[in-house]
Amino acid sequence: MPATQFTLDDLTCEWQERLDSFPADVRERVAQTAERHRTDLASHFYGVMLAHKEAAQFLSHEQVKTRLSRSMENWITNLYNSSEAADIQSVIAHQTRIGEVHARVSIPVHLVLRGARLLKQRLITYLREELPERQAAEAAVFAATLIDLAMEIMSHAYTTSHDRRSRAEESYRLFAVTQNMASEKERQRAALLDWENQLMFDVAMNTAAQHLPRLSASEFGLWFRHKGAHGFEGAPETELILESMTRIDEMLLPLFANRQSEANPTHTMQLLRDLREQAKSISYHLDLLFEQNNELESGRDVLTRLLNRKYLSVVLNKQITYARSTGGSFAVLALDLDHFKQINDSHGHEAGDLVLQQVAALMLNRSRAGDYLFRMGGEEFLMIMVDVNDHSAAKAADNIRRAIAAETFRLPQDVTMHLTVSLGLAVYNGHPDYQQLLRRADDALYEAKNHGRNRVVIAPE
């Protein structure tokens, strides 16, 4: 995150300057008062926020309540007890992490600011009660300054994460609704064909070689050189198309100049055949480029055609929002093939790929229309099961396990084999952060692996 890194040093300096502008005894008193009342400050914060309908949605989960009360107390202590540059940096890093969590669970900024205001007021009240008036005034300014600085850093991290998330959501929206790639593909294939037809016609009409249409100047050539090559940058097919284009324009077209002087129809036919070959190869590679691009652009894994993890956070956030607003539930099922390495080792990587494709197909067959299936990488898959409860999710997970164990997997050369999978299931428990859900499913999967594999482990609430 370059923006945050860029300002980290500035913020540390600024934090230090703010600290230095207050006498040590004032800072000491604020730290002591904050420390003495940290439990009350945290519980006051939660008491007020839980009574707020909108804020309660993010805080009412039991785990959030217990964990956050404790971390709120620590936050108060750390805020006022950091005086060395290293402490300050760690406090700043902490505020950044909090901002990122806020963005992940989409807490509205005004609620965070409201929380900060509550804390500030309460702490200042204590300072006024406990210190002589003049000292209290300066202490109050110091107390408020540090909370404001912390809020500023949190908001910065929040905005950066939130922008990233908005971009992911935007591209997910485009992925879900657009088919631009398909129409572009058809348009460019037609443009390539137009150029070829024009060339054939001009050759038939004995047009002079220097007036034959150059591919790089045709509609297709212009598009590919300025847009296509840029969009498909890095793919080997892009280079092949550019090479074919140069070959046609620089080598083949000039050869037509000799055709009349030689008056050799076989020679012309051969040239035309060469041209045809080059054009066909361009068309073939163009199809490949569009195909690959479709998979990548659309967030799909090329091997299994399942979703890749690009849109996982967007889908999980959508599910959490949906479950929250409807009172429904959903579950995350993490699945990992057992001893998959042995399949690669004994039958080759290609056989391993085939097995992955068959597992993906089997999971697709077992899923319902609203479910989502992701390939997380390697031999690990993730399924989001919608509209399930603890019981139905566990049953569905075990059905998948049994179906895979019962399947005969087909490898090249008529080899068949059986395999098993380990699964970790986490049912949504109301926690607003999707990463907690993923962590629970992962931990359960780890348990399943450690307890003998070929089993489903259900994550505790």
Ligand SMILES: Nc1nc2c(ncn2[C@@H]2O[C@H](COP(=O)(O)OP(=O)(O)OP(=O)(O)O)[C@@H](O)[C@H]2O)c(=O)[nH]1
């Ligand atoms: N064929 C193929 N193999 C892959 C792919 N991605 C990852 N792998 C291989 O999957 C294997 C995973 O091995 P491990 O992580 O040791 O797991 P495992 O052998 O399944 O053992 P457990 O998970 O402990 O049961 C590695 O050998 C990877 O090289 C892929 O796309 N295709």
